[in-house]
Amino acid sequence: MPVPSGTKEGSARPRPSGSPGGIPEYGADPAAAAAAVRLRLRDDTEPVRNLATFLTTSFEPEAQRLHNAYLNRNLADREQYPGVDELVRECVRMLGHLWGGDPNGVVGSATTGSSEAAMMAGLSLLHRWAERTGPGNRRPNLVMGAGVHACWRNFCRHWEVEPRVAPARPGCIGLDAGSVAELCDESTIGVVTVLGGTLDGRYEPVREITEELDRVAAESGIEVPVHVDAAGGGFIAPFLDPDLAWGFDLPRVVSINASGHKYGQVPPGLGWVLWRDRDHRSRRLGFPVNYLGSNHTYHEFSFSRSAAPVVLQYYNFVRYGFAGYRSMHARSRILAQDLAARLRGTGRFHFLGDGRDLPVVAVTAEPDLKLAQLAAHLGECGWSVPVYQLPPDLDELTAMRVVVRSDLRPDEVVAFAAAVDEFTRSTK
Missing domain, CATH: 3.40.640.10 (Type I PLP-dependent aspartate aminotransferase-like (Major domain))
Structure with a gap:
């Protein structure tokens, strides 16, 4: 493939990171450009461990x-x-x-x-x-x-x-x-x-x-x-x-x-x-x-x-059919309800949702348990979860939500619940 116009062949010299705006003067080769992108995104949460999102994060190779x-x-x-x-x-x-x-x-x-x-x-x-x-x-x-x-x-x-x-x-x-x-x-x-x-x-x-x-x-x-x-x-x-x-x-x-x-x-x-x-x-x-x-x-x-x-x-x-979708989502609901049961066992949470509808677990907590601090602890363990205020008339309460998707494994549910339990025990 010919070098794109304006590219200095062999050069991978983007503008210094402190430069105010503007694209680099010269382009980079594909590998160097891809490496620069990966470097910028290296601290983002791994999508499969992002339990804040409802969006699908894993796909089969054929898909x-x-x-x-x-x-x-x-x-x-x-x-x-x-x-x-x-x-x-x-x-x-x-x-x-x-x-x-x-x-x-x-x-x-x-x-x-x-x-x-x-x-x-x-x-x-x-x-x-x-x-x-x-x-x-x-x-x-x-x-x-x-x-x-x-x-x-x-x-x-x-x-x-x-x-x-x-x-x-x-x-x-x-x-x-x-x-x-x-x-x-x-x-x-x-x-x-x-x-x-x-x-x-x-x-x-x-x-x-x-x-x-x-x-x-x-x-x-x-x-x-x-x-x-x-x-x-x-x-x-x-x-x-x-x-x-x-x-x-x-x-x-x-x-x-x-x-x-x-x-x-x-x-x-x-x-x-x-x-x-x-x-x-x-x-x-x-x-x-x-x-x-x-x-x-x-x-x-x-x-x-x-x-x-x-x-x-x-x-x-075509790939999953009705039975395949049912099996996949039933598994997610079972895992969500298992997670809810494990969190309920701590005695520190009140449940807004326990996985019986969407495979989602949403909780508020006892006053002495700060959900923002719990979310930070889970972040240190590699999990991303959201903490948010409830709507007006309940906005004195904050909630935490865990979305269970098809790529969450049973052992990860156990590990996540163990991380929550570790934090709740340390704050008693």
Whole structure:
């Protein structure tokens, strides 16, 4: 391969680290450039020991090869890569069926994570509310629990929607049926329910919430649609909780989002948003494009991005099948519950989540046990865990969360719990 223009052959002389900005005057050979990058990243946590993240951190060699092979294909180039475009549609059909919908009726998109998916779903709720209610001076509102992901408040901020948040209270961070009726009115564009909160890993009671909204509709005539933020649970509940009603099997649920890069087992950067059918997706989301070779309508906010995560999502559906996903996630849930039992044995923690929904353990601690100090101790042992404040009304409490993913081994659970036990004994 020829030396790139501007490269001084044999030179690996980047600017001194103290130089203020600017790229190096001369380039480096590939090995030296790669070494410089690794040097800069050497102190980062090893991904498999990052128990803060929900994102998938380990991949089979065949999956890595497949991902690399399709990394340079643009998901937006539908005319040039019709096979990739068909994989998107096939994944939407598979997810629609998995989530209790009609695979021939659902519509949806691959997105850049669940945050884009949430923005699209929220905007569709807003547009459809405006179409139902007509012009007026009322400010629209969106009802949610205190434990929703930050992307929902971000949506409300950017589109001037009032966030109506059910306050957190002891034993309940998320939204429940008892909070819905008093928060909804004629200006409510929808209710966001969460299937697997990031703060506690718990499922909100989607079915009970929809039943309460049915009662509100019967008494007042106010019809409020439901969106399910299943960023985590969309790839857990169908496999481990088959009797749980939460998806398109509930008529009031109009849309669902999920993160393929979490329990869908693909690399970071993939989300999904599905609507029950075309009538429930606002037509205003679509915009026509014809400069790529033919006429297509795009519904996504982002445009150019790699098709590789979608390829991996379809690969995983074929690779694991329903039974494989069920076995993988059942193992993670068992490990999470084992970890919760070991932490409970210390007698120093109160549990927000114990692995019974998402394979996540989230705890608060006795006043004399400082979770920030515990997290620092675990960091010295090689584990990264987050410590965070709970939402308003419970914000005097801090919590610690451990996400159990498919690459965590039983012996690592034992080692992690032993490190926690060591610290708790030293602080008595």
